[in-house]
Amino acid sequence: MKALVAVKRVVDFNVKVRVKADRSGVETAGVKMSMNPFDEIGIEEALRLKEKGIVEEVIAVSLGAGQCQETIRTALAMGADRGVLVETDAELQPLAVAKLLKAVVLQENPGIVITGKQAIDDDCNQTGQMLAALLGWPQATFASKLAIAEDHAEVTREVDGGLETIRIRLPAVVTTDLRLNEPRYASLPNIMKAKRKPIAILSPESLGVDVAPRLKTLKVEEPAKRQGGKKVGSVAELVDKLKNEARVI
Amino acid sequence: MAVLVIAEHDNRNLKPASLNALAAASEIARLGGGEIDLLVAGKDCRAVAEKAAKATGPKRVLLAEDAALEHGLAEDLAPLVVALAPSYGHIFAPSTSAGKNLMPRVAALLDVMQISDISAVVALDTFVRPIYAGNALATVQSNDPIKVVTVRGTAFPALSAEGGEATLETVEGKGSAGLSQFLRAELSKSERPELTSARIIISGGRGMQSGENFRLLEVIADRLGAAIGASRAAVDAGFVPNDYQVGQTGKIVAPELYIAVGISGAIQHLAGMKDSKVIVAINKDEEAPIFGVADYGIVGDLFKVLPELDAELARRG
Numbered sequence A: 001m002k003a004l005v006a007v008k009r010v011v012d013f014n015v016k017v018r019v020k021a022d023r024s025g026v027e028t029a030g031v032k033m034s035m036n037p038f039d040e041i042g043i044e045e046a047l048r049l050k051e052k053g054i055v056e057e058v059i060a061v062s063l064g065a066g067q068c069q070e071t072i073r074t075a076l077a078m079g080a081d082r083g084v085l086v087e088t089d090a091e092l093q094p095l096a097v098a099k100l101l102k103a104v105v106l107q108e109n110p111g112i113v114i115t116g117k118q119a120i121d122d123d124c125n126q127t128g129q130m131l132a133a134l135l136g137w138p139q140a141t142f143a144s145k146l147a148i149a150e151d152h153a154e155v156t157r158e159v160d161g162g163l164e165t166i167r168i169r170l171p172a173v174v175t176t177d178l179r180l181n182e183p184r185y186a187s188l189p190n191i192m193k194a195k196r197k198p199i200a201i202l203s204p205e206s207l208g209v210d211v212a213p214r215l216k217t218l219k220v221e222e223p224a225k226r227q228g229g230k231k232v233g234s235v236a237e238l239v240d241k242l243k244n245e246a247r248v249i
Numbered sequence B: 001m002a003v004l005v006i007a008e009h010d011n012r013n014l015k016p017a018s019l020n021a022l023a024a025a026s027e028i029a030r031l032g033g034g035e036i037d038l039l040v041a042g043k044d045c046r047a048v049a050e051k052a053a054k055a056t057g058p059k060r061v062l063l064a065e066d067a068a069l070e071h072g073l074a075e076d077l078a079p080l081v082v083a084l085a086p087s088y089g090h091i092f093a094p095s096t097s098a099g100k101n102l103m104p105r106v107a108a109l110l111d112v113m114q115i116s117d118i119s120a121v122v123a124l125d126t127f128v129r130p131i132y133a134g135n136a137l138a139t140v141q142s143n144d145p146i147k148v149v150t151v152r153g154t155a156f157p158a159l160s161a162e163g164g165e166a167t168l169e170t171v172e173g174k175g176s177a178g179l180s181q182f183l184r185a186e187l188s189k190s191e192r193p194e195l196t197s198a199r200i201i202i203s204g205g206r207g208m209q210s211g212e213n214f215r216l217l218e219v220i221a222d223r224l225g226a227a228i229g230a231s232r233a234a235v236d237a238g239f240v241p242n243d244y245q246v247g248q249t250g251k252i253v254a255p256e257l258y259i260a261v262g263i264s265g266a267i268q269h270l271a272g273m274k275d276s277k278v279i280v281a282i283n284k285d286e287e288a289p290i291f292g293v294a295d296y297g298i299v300g301d302l303f304k305v306l307p308e309l310d311a312e313l314a315r316r317g
């Protein structure tokens, strides 16, 4: 079967973002962009399924501006076989992304779709679940372990109280949590090879999907700053302050 | 129109996060969004519904009992919520792993956008939500007919579990969709308070060096009645289970007192705890970013500071 993995281009996790002065969003010009960390985990998982002989082909899909090709190239350099870019300069919200992914899924017929649990820019944590809903497929979110056998998968999920294991029918959507695996680095030869792997370019129009945003961002602000930085000289002083100044113990 | 809140429970007890979601829903009610209904969906969970009917906030409690609803599988619960949806302008759930799993599925089936992890209600159609690990706050307005929302618990003080008198009505489950099946759960057992509702939390990071060393935090937690948390590095290293993780992709907490021990203070960790009322940091590196948000910092070796802290707390009683 094929594995389709969604890879989003986001502001790198090490960047401390700054809100724009006009409060329209955060500054992304000149900021380092990377693949969403959860999507690296998704690609890694798909590659491991391929190495086990369960998956024949790994397809990396990204949606957004032309620069998302770089994100797809990163996935190809890790070992994905080919890429699909749904190119648009429009703002894409998770519902629109899920509809576009559904259209790609209907063309490619994968046995499994892997998305990240959450994009670290919008922190939505929605797309995988929405895609599963639109396809009428099962969903295994926040996966920390994935085992595939014939027509089903057993997935261990990270939930609030600990871990939960479910069995889902395939095809299905799986969303990755941090501890599913540790993504590999692309080797130099693989980076070179990736340059020759194909990337198909589609558009929301060619897929017949209306991507008009449903949420309007009225403003983006900086949260209130904490006044931190004070130090105390001893444990006795700390306990005293917690009791008599902060009154929290 | 009315507001539907999805209760979180384990078929025996209502989870406290439900009361935070009710608090957000009551702001909608106050703005004219209609009365609040609380859905308790599960298996053999009438007792939960009866207890929930005493919470302040809901006018009605809807009880759906169905074997397929025992474990809250989204594939089986979403169709029920979707069937109820036409009577509501808002559907709220706590922003917990269960709520995050369910609500986008509900929203997509209704062809509406979901609004994740709101920290404030501005108007019936307008909400504030943190983005970029809480480094920015977006105010968003929805033009969808039904607002499907998950609620950040720490931003809405829980309504009281007592004092209300909702009526109880039963609704039919939708059976099993046959797509997924619960196999087993390995839940952390602890006598300590739950992280997301604890008044005091003491968290350990990579600096703890091992799971055994978390014992040093446990004795202090016992003295203070605190919950224990951790950084991602401590969880990844296997010191403690995954459900201890505080941060952007773990739990969001805002206790009265948060004590960070051997934690550097990466933005992803700060995202989960920087709304705590008082923050204490214990770290041997005086440049560690955690000190930037700490009200009281102690620069020192945790293996020396923690036993001292324990002794001092014992002495002062």
Ligand SMILES: Cc1cc2nc3c(=O)[nH]c(=O)nc-3n(C[C@H](O)[C@H](O)[C@H](O)COP(=O)(O)OP(=O)(O)OC[C@H]3O[C@@H](n4cnc5c(N)ncnc54)[C@H](O)[C@@H]3O)c2cc1C
Residues within 6 Å of the ligand: A013, A037, A038, A120, B204, B205, B206, B207, B208, B230, B231, B232, B233, B234, B245, B246, B247, B248, B249, B250, B251, B261, B262, B263, B264, B265, B266, B267, B268, B269, B272, B282, B283, B284, B285, B288, B300, B301, B302, B303
């Ligand atoms: C997509 C993504 C999501 C993430 N989500 C989260 C999240 O939800 N939560 C989270 O916590 N992290 C998260 N992270 C990881 C985060 O970036 C940091 O790597 C992590 O928080 C570091 O944990 P730490 O502070 O324990 O370890 P380190 O950064 O290694 O810090 C250890 C600290 O311990 C101190 N120390 C060591 N020994 C001692 C001693 N003897 N006495 C006193 N101090 C000592 C050191 O000075 C240092 O400051 C995420 C990362 C990514 C990429």
Ligand SMILES: Nc1ncnc2c1ncn2[C@@H]1O[C@H](COP(=O)(O)O)[C@@H](O)[C@H]1O
Residues within 6 Å of the ligand: A006, A007, A008, A009, A036, A038, A039, A061, A062, A063, A064, A092, A094, A097, A114, A115, A116, A117, A118, A119, A120, A122, A123, A124, A125, A126, A127, A128
């Ligand atoms: N524009 C996009 N391109 C590719 N994948 C995306 C995009 N948006 C969301 N995704 C996928 O959906 C996951 C969750 O995103 P979100 O629901 O926005 O938090 C991400 O980790 C990606 O796998």
